[in-house]
Every structure is written in C-alpha cells, then in structure tokens.
Amino acid sequence: MRLTTVKNTLLSAAAVVALSALPAAAATQTGNLNVTTTIPVSCNAPSPSGTLRLPFNPRADLVSQSMANTKVTVTITCYGNPTISHVVFDNGAYRDVSETIEFPENAVRYMQRTDAAGDSPEHFLGYLIYATENPDLAPTSMAGGEQIGTGTGSSDDNELTFSEGFDGTFFVTGKVYESSGLRSGGMVSGTVPGGTYNDIVVMTVSYN
Numbered sequence: 001m002r003l004t005t006v007k008n009t010l011l012s013a014a015a016v017v018a019l020s021a022l023p024a025a026a027a028t029q030t031g032n033l034n035v036t037t038t039i040p041v042s043c044n045a046p047s048p049s050g051t052l053r054l055p056f057n058p059r060a061d062l063v064s065q066s067m068a069n070t071k072v073t074v075t076i077t078c079y080g081n082p083t084i085s086h087v088v089f090d091n092g093a094y095r096d097v098s099e100t101i102e103f104p105e106n107a108v109r110y111m112q113r114t115d116a117a118g119d120s121p122e123h124f125l126g127y128l129i130y131a132t133e134n135p136d137l138a139p140t141s142m143a144g145g146e147q148i149g150t151g152t153g154s155s156d157d158n159e160l161t162f163s164e165g166f167d168g169t170f171f172v173t174g175k176v177y178e179s180s181g182l183r184s185g186g187m188v189s190g191t192v193p194g195g196t197y198n199d200i201v202v203m204t205v206s207y208n
Helices: 003-021
Strands: 072-075 084-089 109-113 124-132 159-161 169-176 203-207
C-alpha cells in the first residue's frame, strides 16, 4: 500500500470521528402568548358644586321672579374616554307624587315647604330650571332655549344634549315660577307662606 493512500485513509477516518462527536441540531417549536387588557368605560354620577339657590322677591308676581344669579357647576367624571350623550333631569320629588298638584304645569317642578303639615297647595312652590354646557352664558340669558322641561311638553324636553366636544362640565340655574292656580289667592308672591322650600332633582347621565 502506498504511503499516500494510507494518509488519505487515516484522514478520512479522523474526519468521520470528528463529525460523529458534534452534537445533533436541537429541534424547535413555537407557541403564542396572547396578551390583552380591558379598559372599562364608565362615568360617575353628575356631581353638583353646591345647592341651586333661587331668589324670591315678595313684591313680584310668581311669573316675574328673577333667575338665580349664580349657576351651579355640575361635573361628570368618566373613564375609558366614552362619548357622553346627554343628561336627563327627573321631575323632582313632588311634581308627580303630590295629589295636591293635580294639574302641574309643563316644565314646572315644585318645592315643598320645610316642616309643612298636610298636603295643601300653600305648601308647594313652583320653579323652572335651565342648563347649558356653555361656561360663558350668563345665568340671566339661559332662559333662551336652555329650559329643562319635565317630559310633558315633549318626551325628551327634560334632557340636556351635549356637543361632540363636551368636556364633562355643565351649568344649571333656575327661578321661582308659577302661572296657574295652585293657590286660591292667585299668582302673587304675597299668597306664598314664609319658610324654606326644597326639592331634589335626580340627574342621569347617558354615555357609550
């Protein structure tokens, strides 16, 4: 056997040994990890900055009372960046439950005199409320097109509908008002007994 052939044979054998010593290539598989989160969409209840205090002039008729000088600021805080559509104002605590107010006026809600005994006309006092999302609108000018009804003039006249850019804040004002016969003495302020009158109006926000 030639020396060259021997060398080639030894080299080939060494190469086989070296290759057999290398580890085998690892097998792989892939799996998916799904990641998600849910951002809840919610709004808190409308939050007024205080009580709406209506002025009363004993020398003026009940149809001629003045608008409150100070608006109440109402804030709606939301999460998840929803679209706030509108706020519905209910009819207060006395308009729809008192048998005394048999024929309540459209848009008029009623306050009851504190500690009044019995369910008599003189224990109630009518009022109107107005609302706007415009912070620059003066209380005295809010009577123009911003009156919040009672769902009797039309099914949705007790709603304040918001613009697309609504920032979550709106404003409410109002005035004492009656124009029909709740009390036998007519619609003059002198027939209204002295005392403190109160009502609570529930506001419900609609959003999606």
